[in-house]
Amino acid sequence: xxxxxxxxxxxxxxxxxxxxxxxxxxxxxxxxxxxxxxxxxxxxxxxxxxxxxxxxxxxxxxxxxxxxxxxxxxxxxxxxxxxxxxxxxxxxxxxxxxxxxxxxxxxxxxxxxxxxxxxxxxxxxxxxxxxxxxxxxxxxxxxxxxxxxxxxxxxxxxxxxxxxxxxxxxxxxxxxxxxxxxxxxxxxxxxxxxxxxxxxxxxxxxxxxxxxxxxxxxxxxxxxxxxxxxxxxxxxxxxxxxxxxxxxxxxxxxxxxxxxxxxxxxxxxxxxxxxxxxxxxxxxxxxxxxxxxxxxxxx
Amino acid sequence: xxxxxxxxxxxxxxxxxxxxxxxxxxxxxxxxxxxxxxxxxxxxxxxxxxxxxxxxxxxxxxxxxxxxxxxxxxxxxxxxxxxxxxxxxxxxxxxxxxxxxxxxxxxxxxxxxxxxxxxxxxxxxxxxxxxxxxxxxxxxxxxxxxxxxxxxxxxxxxxxxxxxxxxxxxxxxxxxxxxxxxxxxxxxxxxxxxxxxxxxxxxxxxxxxxxxxxxxxxxxxxxxxxxxxxxxxxxxxxxxxxxxxxxxxxxx
Numbered sequence: 001x002x003x004x005x006x007x008x009x010x011x012x013x014x015x016x017x018x019x020x021x022x023x024x025x026x027x028x029x030x031x032x033x034x035x036x037x038x039x040x041x042x043x044x045x046x047x048x049x050x051x052x053x054x055x056x057x058x059x060x061x062x063x064x065x066x067x068x069x070x071x072x073x074x075x076x077x078x079x080x081x082x083x084x085x086x087x088x089x090x091x092x093x094x095x096x097x098x099x100x101x102x103x104x105x106x107x108x109x110x111x112x113x114x115x116x117x118x119x120x121x122x123x124x125x126x127x128x129x130x131x132x133x134x135x136x137x138x139x140x141x142x143x144x145x146x147x148x149x150x151x152x153x154x155x156x157x158x159x160x161x162x163x164x165x166x167x168x169x170x171x172x173x174x175x176x177x178x179x180x181x182x183x184x185x186x187x188x189x190x191x192x193x194x195x196x197x198x199x200x201x202x203x204x205x206x207x208x209x210x211x212x213x214x215x216x217x218x219x220x221x222x223x224x225x226x227x228x229x230x231x232x233x234x235x236x237x238x239x240x241x242x243x244x245x246x247x248x249x250x251x252x253x254x255x256x257x258x259x260x261x262x263x264x265x266x267x268x269x270x271x272x273x274x275x276x277x278x279x280x281x282x283x284x285x286x287x288x289x290x291x292x293x294x295x296x297x298x299x
Numbered sequence: 300x301x302x303x304x305x306x307x308x309x310x311x312x313x314x315x316x317x318x319x320x321x322x323x324x325x326x327x328x329x330x331x332x333x334x335x336x337x338x339x340x341x342x343x344x345x346x347x348x349x350x351x352x353x354x355x356x357x358x359x360x361x362x363x364x365x366x367x368x369x370x371x372x373x374x375x376x377x378x379x380x381x382x383x384x385x386x387x388x389x390x391x392x393x394x395x396x397x398x399x400x401x402x403x404x405x406x407x408x409x410x411x412x413x414x415x416x417x418x419x420x421x422x423x424x425x426x427x428x429x430x431x432x433x434x435x436x437x438x439x440x441x442x443x444x445x446x447x448x449x450x451x452x453x454x455x456x457x458x459x460x461x462x463x464x465x466x467x468x469x470x471x472x473x474x475x476x477x478x479x480x481x482x483x484x485x486x487x488x489x490x491x492x493x494x495x496x497x498x499x500x501x502x503x504x505x506x507x508x509x510x511x512x513x514x515x516x517x518x519x520x521x522x523x524x525x526x527x528x529x530x531x532x533x534x535x536x537x538x539x540x541x542x543x544x545x546x547x548x549x550x551x
Contacts, residue, residue, distance in 0.1 A: 087502060088498075088501065088507055091505070109505075111504070111505035112505055114505075115505070149489075152486060152495055152498050152499055153498035153499055153501070153502045154502060155502065155503070157499055157503075158311075158312070158503050161311065161312055162312045165312055173489075174409070174489040175486070175489040175491070175495065175499075176487075176489070177486060177487040177488075181487065184395060188395055188398070188399060189405065190394075190395075190398075190405075
């Protein structure tokens with residue numbers, strides 16, 4: 001009986017230290033020799049699976065650079081584990097320590113910044129409109145009386161609603177359960193336009209049966225800073241990550257990474273996304289910052 | 300964890316907290332929204348239940364008709380078709396595939412398509428229960444009806460169906476509750492019901508746990524109300540001495 005108590009006490013002690021280290025990834029990596037990277041199954045060229053537990057993408061590659069630097073600082077070989085996350089579970093998983101660094105497609109906004117930390121913005125997403133090439137639609141104003149598709153559980157739904165109220169544009173909204181369904185609505189004629197993050201639109205068009213049938217048009221509906229997510233108060237990892245990002249920008253390697261993931265054919269299908277580097281992303285690289293989405297809207 | 304229930308008082312476009320939690324003059328709070336989403340859930344479920352009961356009763360009955368092999372085969376085919384395809388796939392068939400084949404279906408509102416999909420899916424299950432209920436009756440009841448000079452239609456109307464429908468109320472209760480829960484797939488074809496609300500508002504407010512909990516309570520509450528209504532119907536339609544109350548005392 002005493003042995004059991006002793007074991008219980010030891011276990012409690014061990015978890016206690018684990019909690020103490022919970023928000024310090026560098027110390028945790030030093031102690032455990034492993035680090036967990038949160039990735040997405042299908043967040044366009046930012047983070048996606050190649051199948052068989054392998055993940056790739058623009059953000060995944062930046063994270064791999066950061067973890068390589070972390071390995072140097074820790075001074076021991078690190079076992080990098082990949083953990084697939086979803087929109088619904090990514091924040092809790094980062095908060096509770098299951099995931100140390102999330103390399104998906106998470107928008108940095110004020111509400112999230114209360115719960116988690118963000119590295120400097122590496123990618124600025126522009127919400128755009130995709131239409132059929134022969135539809136004659138070129139702007140938001142022309143969506144009046146049309147049917148607009150977007151995906152359930154995305155911020156685009158909110159932007160559409162705001163635009164509808166602010167500009168008095170009256171359109172009917174339909175919601176796909178995921179991006180593939182929303183795109184199918186556009187393709188099958190259920191919707192006249194698909195409003196979503198530019199990279200997702202470009203990716204869906206690139207994968208369509210006939211990419212020339214679709215085009216991305218109109219003004220930028222919203223810009224959202226997308227950043228790599230870490231635990232709040234993890235100052236060590238934040239500094240390390242931001243230094244790596246600054247280094248990539250300075251050496252021009254960030255441009256090369258963009259070229260590799262967005263302009264060249266990428267695995268597994270060797271299809272080109274074909275999304276040019278936007279002005280907003282260039283601006284974020286020129287002045288590295290971790291401003292949330294709300295600060296972009298004020299401009 | 301700290302609960303953030305006050306998100307329900309926030310306006311959905313500006314994010315400002317509204318006093319009294321219900322938006323006025325075109326303003327909509329998350330509380331307004333969840334109420335309207337609940338309305339959509341109830342609308343879809345109840346309409347689909349009507350479709351399911353009407354179709355299920357008809358198909359289940361014709362599957363027991365004597366000397367009508369082709370009608371019986373049609374009934375069997377109906378049941379096998381609608382119960383062997385997953386509900387989500389059926390919804391997409393109604394939404395994308397059928398309008399692709401028949402262009403006239405393109406302008407049909409998605410709520411009609413969802414009600415048809417959910418209703419047909421459930422009708423197969425109800426038809427099976429109706430058939431089981433009729434076949435559970437002693438053969439003598441059918442013969443007695445015919446011996447009295449009733450036509451087949453009259454035998455069903457006055458003898459078989461009133462008995463069979465009473466027997467199958469308990470499984471029908473489950474089915475009615477299932478339709479409420481299955482209506483959650485309607486979000487897949489842009490019905491803004493409770494599951495849609497939970498996914499969307501969770502993303503917007505960064506409080507997905509609160510949103511899912513609220514939605515869970517509403518689903519459970521709705522299904523339980525259906526359960527109570529069915530229990531009431533069961534107790535009011537009971538024929539003393541036939542379907543035993545309490546279960547253990549032997550049946551019809």
